[in-house]
Amino acid sequence: xxxxxxxxxxxxxxxxxxxxxxxxxxxxxxxxxxxxxxxxxxxxxxxxxxxxxxxxxxxxxxxxxxxxxxxxxxxxxxxxxxxxxxxxxxxxxxxxxxxxxxxxxxxxxxxxxxxxxxxxxxxxxxxxxxxxxxxxxxxxxxxxxxxxxxxxxxxxxxxxxxxxxxxxxxxxxxxxxxxxxxxxxxxxxxxxxxxxxxxxxxxxxxxxxxxxxxxxxxxxxxxxxxxxxxxxxxxxxxxxxxxxxxxxxxxxxxxxxxxxxxxxxxxxxxxxxxxxxxxxxxxxxxxxxxxxxxxxxxxxxxxxxxxxxxxxxxxxxxxxxxxxxxxxxxxxxxxxxxxxxxxxxxxxxxxxxxxxxxxxxxxxxxxxxxxxxxxxxxxxxxxxxxxxxxxxxxxxxxxxxxxxxxxxxxxxxxxxxxxxxxxxxxxxxxxxxxxxxxxxxxxxxxxxxxxxxxxxxxxxxxxxxxxxxxxxxxxxxxxxxxxxxxxxxxxxxxxxxxx
Numbered sequence: 083x084x085x086x087x088x089x090x091x092x093x094x095x096x097x098x099x100x101x102x103x104x105x106x107x108x109x110x111x112x113x114x115x116x117x118x119x120x121x122x123x124x125x126x127x128x129x130x131x132x133x134x135x136x137x138x139x140x141x142x143x144x145x146x147x148x149x150x151x152x153x154x155x156x157x158x159x160x161x162x163x164x165x166x167x168x169x170x171x172x173x174x175x176x177x178x179x180x181x182x183x184x185x186x187x188x189x190x191x192x193x194x195x196x197x198x199x200x201x202x203x204x205x206x207x208x209x210x211x212x213x214x215x216x217x218x219x220x221x222x223x224x225x226x227x228x229x230x231x232x233x234x235x236x237x238x239x240x241x242x243x244x245x246x247x248x249x250x251x252x253x254x255x256x257x258x259x260x261x262x263x264x265x266x267x268x269x270x271x272x273x274x275x276x277x278x279x280x281x282x283x284x285x286x287x288x289x290x291x292x293x294x295x296x297x298x299x300x301x302x303x304x305x306x307x308x309x310x311x312x313x314x315x316x317x318x319x320x321x322x323x324x325x326x327x328x329x330x331x332x333x334x335x336x337x338x339x340x341x342x343x344x345x346x347x348x349x350x351x352x353x354x355x356x357x358x359x360x361x362x363x364x365x366x367x368x369x370x371x372x373x374x375x376x377x378x379x380x381x382x383x384x385x386x387x388x389x390x391x392x393x394x395x396x397x398x399x400x401x402x403x404x405x406x407x408x409x410x411x412x413x414x415x416x417x418x419x420x421x422x423x424x425x426x427x428x429x430x431x432x433x434x435x436x437x438x439x440x441x442x443x444x445x446x447x448x449x450x451x452x453x454x455x456x457x458x459x460x461x462x463x464x465x466x467x468x469x470x471x472x473x474x475x476x477x478x479x480x481x482x483x484x485x486x487x488x489x490x491x492x493x494x495x496x497x498x499x500x501x502x503x504x505x506x507x508x509x510x511x512x513x514x515x516x517x518x519x520x521x522x523x524x525x526x527x528x529x530x531x532x533x534x535x536x537x538x539x540x541x542x543x544x545x546x547x548x549x550x551x552x553x554x555x556x557x558x559x560x561x562x563x564x565x566x567x568x569x570x571x572x573x574x575x576x577x578x579x580x581x
Contacts, residue, residue: 090196090197090198091194091197091198091221093197094188094193094194094197095225097188098186098188098189098225101186101187101188101189102186105144105186107143107144108143108148109146110146111125111146111147111148111149112146112147112536113125113147113149113535113539114539114542115149116260118246118258121258122258123246123258123259123260124149124150124151124257124258124259124260125147125149125150125259125260125261125535126142126147126149126150126151126259126260126261126262126263126531126535127150127151127152127153127247127249127257127259127261127262127263128150128151128152128153128262128263128265129153129236129239129249129262129263129264129265129266129270129442130152130153130154130161130263130264130265130266130267130270130503131152131153131154131156131161131162131223131230131232131265132154132161132162132163132219132265132267133162133181133182133219133517133520134265134267134502134503134514134515134520134524135152135154135161135230135263135265136152136182136219136222136223136226136228136230137181137182137184137520137524138263138265138502138524138527138528139152139228139229139230140182140184140222140226140228141184141524141525141527141528142528142531142532143226144184144528145528145529145531145532147531147532147535150229151229151231151257151259152228152229152230152231153230153231153234153236153249153251153257154230154231154232154234155233155234155235155236155252156232156233157232157233158230158232159216159220161219161230161232162216162219162267163267163268163293164212164213164215164216164219165212165213165216166295167292167293167294167295167296168212168317169292169314169317169318169320169321170212170313170314170317170383171211171212171317171320171382171383171386172208172209172210172211172212172380172382173209173210173211173212173215173517174209174313174380174383175210175516175517175518176209176349177191177192177207177208177209177210178192179517179518179521180192180521181517181518181519181520181521181524182222182520182521182524184524184525189222189226191210191215191218192204194218194221195207195214195218208382209380209382234251234252234255235251235252236249236250236251236252236442237250237251237252237441237442238250238441238442238444238445239262239442239443239445239446239499240445240446241445241446241494241495241496241499242258243494245260245494245497245498245538246258246259246260247259247260247261247262247498247499249262259498260498260535260538261498261499261500261531261534261535262498262499262500263483263500263502263527263531264499264500264501264502264503265502265503265514266503267503267504267515268433268503268504268515269293269433269504270440270503270504270505270515271435271436271437271440271476271477271501271503271504271505271506272433272434272435272436272437272439272440272475272504272505273433273434273439273440274291274293274429274431274432274433274434275429275431275432275433275434276291276429276431277309277401277429277431279401279403279404280309280404280427280429283403283404283405283406284404284405284406284413284427285406285410288406288410288412288413288426288427289413289426289427289428289429290426290428290429291428291429291431292310292314292315292317292318292428292429292430293433296318296322296428298321298322298325298326298327299325299326301322301325301326301327301425301426302325302326302327302328303326303327303328304327304328304425304426305327305328305329305330305331305423305424305425305426306322306327306329306330306331306424306425306426306427306428307331307333307413307415307422307424307426307427307428308330308331308332308333308427308428308429308430309333309401309427309428309429309430309431310332310333310334310429310430310431310432311332311334311335311336311339311340311376311430312376312377312379312430312432313377313378313379313380313383314430315332315334315379315428315430316332316379316383316384316386316387317379317383317387318330318428318430319332319387319390319393320383320386320387320390320393322428323387323390323392323393324390327392328392329392329393329394330387330390330392330393330394331393331394331395331396331422331424332387332393332394332395332396333396333399333400333401333415333417334395334396334397334398334399335398335399335400336376336397336398337397337398338397339378339384339395339397340375340376340377340378341378342375342378343375343377343378344371344372344375345377345512345516345518348511348512348518349518353368353511354511354512354516354518354519354522355519355521355522357510357511357512357513358481358509358510358511358526362456362457363457363460365457365508365509365511366453366457366459366460366463366473366508367460367463368511369473369507369508370463370465370469370470370473372507373469373472373473374466374469396417396419398418398419399417399418399419400417400418401415401416401417402416402417402418403415403416404416404427407423411425412424412425413425413426413427415427433504434472434475435472435475435476435477435504435505435507436452436475436476436505437450437452437477437485437501437505438475446485446495446496446499448488448491449487449488449491449492449495449496450477450485450486450487450488450496451477451478451485451486451487451488451489452474452475452476452477452478452488453473453474453475453476453477453478453508453509454473454474454475455478455488455489456478457478473508476505476507476508476509477501477505477506477509478508478509479501479506479509479510480509480530481510481526481530482500482526482527482529482530482531482533482534483500483501483502483506483509483510483513483514483523483526483527483530484496484497484498484499484500484501484530484534485499485500485501497534498534498538500527500530500531501514502514502523502527503515506523510523510526513526514527
């Protein structure tokens, strides 16, 4: 970073400090401190220190809820996918979105960018480079001094009763919290999908999911096959070829590439923001349509991949079978178009949202209501079985991302547990894991958390209010300086005195 860039950021940080002072950020907490057997109890623990977790922590601070801890399993500066397994060159979302700044101009990505590159640099920018978005998130965390604890993998979230959760961290540590927010990203509501034929037929060293770290540089000169037509398939093909892989071949079940990205429409017409206002039946219709679209690659991503001599696209070519061959050193892929031999295969096969798949939710998974428990398929809607099954497995959330109980289960086991991740898609739309929805989702989450914290101690809070008697007005009228004014003064107690 040049000295001019450093000065630009320093000036921006000074402006941000001024803006935060102007909105009176940092007032005293209104929640009540608590300990259990000498152990501190956090008002809120946020699991996940990526963009959603950081935004939630700042939003709570704006509500004067500062007794918060953010836990992330990754080393500092490597939270989320951006510099771990994401391999796109740029973000796919429009650069003008303002997802985590809460309306504070000096906290926006644009302000951060222009402080280093100028206003003309912003206008020249097409999409946000992936690495720059991560750099912005690191700056956001630092400049707001957010309470993140890294290298802290959450293994279990256990309700203890009396409005408390016990959060077990790998290595034996435990923290206690009144509320827990699962800001665990796109994979945090379930797991990445590996087709059974791959899992059952191939040794683990011959395949990887696009969500994993893959050492493409070690495959220089080799051939890889990629299953799936989503955007990550082309991201990985381009990245692998740039690392020296000899051939990257993408296989798609469809006979034509997906071309429609429904997210762009949702952003334009307000559906991304107003989706929670829909009825359950209308949500079902909308998401059945949404899930029927594969997200296409961006035009620049496709063109970058297709420009490599080693790139090849196979349309109408689902994988019918995979087998390890050549003494377990290669993979034979069978499609309707023939057989192919690869040194390694990569799966761009998406994810499955289901609370039962999350190990940290094992203590409560049986109590979590699913869409299949609560919402029947609307009349007149013809849904493919695979999509109907996917919808049914999603958790049925309340209006502030709170998990809700299945009929016949104890609701206290879930009270205070919020799913602010991709599994919220059915209930609350593009929200917790999409930059397109965070601007509207974060205030909804924060308000719900604050309301719960207040109502959990409603009787205590109301009793304190009903007995509140601190005198604020200290004026005296009329002022009596003669004994004969006693009668007049008595008509206005305690607003006057005898002097």
